Amino acid sequence: MLPPCCHVCHLEPDQSPSDGARSDFVLVYFADAVNPPPGWVGHPAGAVWFCGEHAPLGADRKHLTSHSALREIDAALGRLPRRLRP
């Protein structure tokens, strides 16, 4: 499991104001997410972290694959698509 880091703003819990809504990180599972087998350690495929502020961007696109969803989010924000983390 990767530590929380917002796909949109790259915020990490350490950097967020403790009293702000952005301190709530959400792991959004997209359409291509699979449940890892028991005992498996790592970051689940198709799951992406968002901070509380940007979680709706991901939640609205849960029906898409993570690749499509992140591209859409990047496009919606008017920035160039980024590569997915390995």
Ligand SMILES: [Zn+2]
């Ligand atoms: Zn964010």
